[in-house]
Ligand SMILES: Nc1ncnc2c1ncn2[C@@H]1O[C@H](COP(=O)(O)OP(=O)(O)OP(=O)(O)O)[C@@H](O)[C@H]1O
């Protein structure tokens with residue numbers, strides 16, 4: 220198992236360039252976070268936030284530059300990363316229970332038979348996100364918010380050193396929206412893990428994050444929230460310049 | 469002669485053994501065929517096997533191998549298996565590296581293989597006795613399974629079942645969600661090539677027994693029935709194999725009792741079980 224250098228940054232991108240087809244999705248993206256950091260990634264739709272997460276996971280290899288997790292190349296130690304994807308793209312016709320999905324997070328493989336110890340761990344993870352009652356439900360029949368909770372349990376059950384969440388608050392009725400942050404901050408306190416979260420909730424980013432990355436193809440700001448989440452910086456990222464969408468709900 | 473006495477006959481024992489081996493490997497493979505929506509691949513590879521058999525028969529006749537003493541070498545399977553393997557890998561490659569969908573790729577190989585098969589079989593002189601007829605290739609000849617057929621089928625069954633059980637967890641994970649599996653370090657692309665290769669092997673040797681026309685049924689019907697009843701993929705896999713085995717045994721027995729070709733009774737038994745599963749699952 221590749222452990223990386225001690226004290227190496229949990230997440231480090233260096234001059235990352237990603238081109239998909241003709242379009243440049245990420246350009247010259249560099250930043251790094253320290254162990255125990257809570258990073259919020261913000262930016263308009265189509266800014267490349269999900270692409271950035273996939274680069275960090277090793278799912279997309281940048282054309283230029285590189286991404287490293289704990290000092291080793293992205294994708295080299297998946298057991299240290301807990302990932303909640305934005306889009307739940309799984310095959311809806313696949314017969315699977317919520318419990319199995321959580322156990323797949325433990326094993327990094329689909330479970331045949333689930334042992335007692337694994338079941339206990341998975342149940343505890345489901346309980347932490349308030350989804351213990353979903354254990355035996357078919358995944359395809361869960362609501363969007365229920366699914367989001369199960370995916371969160373799946374990401375946390377392996378006790379990752381880095382949690383990568385792509386818009387985890389979407390559709391989740393966490394009480395007063397604080398439950399999710401309480402949960403993540405509690406997890407960080409217990410384990411010293413780092414969290415990188417893509418979010419559209421600027422207020423939450425301001426309140427909970429240690430570092431904020433304002434992204435719109437390029438890095439438009441990176442630093443503590445009160446420095447980065449200022450008008451001119453957000454204007455540059457969200458304003459008309461480099462801004463593709465016209466639709467705002 | 470009753471069914472029990474008939475089971476003492478060598479050809480009936482070979483038929484049962486071949487049928488069971490085909491049932492187990494195609495039942496297990498069928499889970500991934502159904503969940504990955506590859507039933508057209510099943511049909512396509514069966515027809516590729518037909519093209520390969522045609523080429524094989526032609527090569528055997530043209531090179532004089534037919535007169536050789538070694539029974540296994542006289543079997544066109546030696547050409548049909550690598551031919552199907554190549555077709556499967558080509559389909560997987562087209563699917564992964566071009567904008568064409570796998571359906572389109574399969575459609576092309578399907579037609580070309582049948583055209584090749586027809587071409588080769590038509591240029592073999594009619595007086596040459598290959599030991600297998602066109603009808604057997606199309607509809608199977610489970611009662612005509614030879615000892616050397618059985619050896620080949622058994623070897624492939626062991627390889628296929630070993631591969632599918634050893635990779636079951638990763639294959640299932642990749643089938644569930646390719647990206648999630650890749651994020652967890654599963655080499656999903658390589659697994660897909662291996663799965664296609666496994667399918668080519670299973671289908672090429674099975675179609676000697678069940679015929680190319682009915683091959684797709686073996687891959688699809690038991691697994692589809694299992695899907696209707698299962699709540700997990702483990703349950704589905706076990707049930708698919710059980711249903712495939714049950715319909716093979718029942719179909720063979722029926723075929724003997726009412727004197728109808730076994731390919732037809734086996735597939736009809738599968739279909740009857742599917743109907744039962746559909747009714748049970750309606751709850
Ligand atoms: N496979 C692909 N091929 C070409 N372009 C792509 C591909 N995937 C994404 N894109 C484009 O890359 C851009 C960034 O996509 P990405 O999903 O990273 O945005 P995002 O910041 O996560 O947006 P959102 O807030 O809507 O989730 C988009 O313009 C999208 O259309």
Ligand SMILES: [Mg+2]
Pocket residue numbers: 268269270305385
């Ligand atoms: Mg996104």
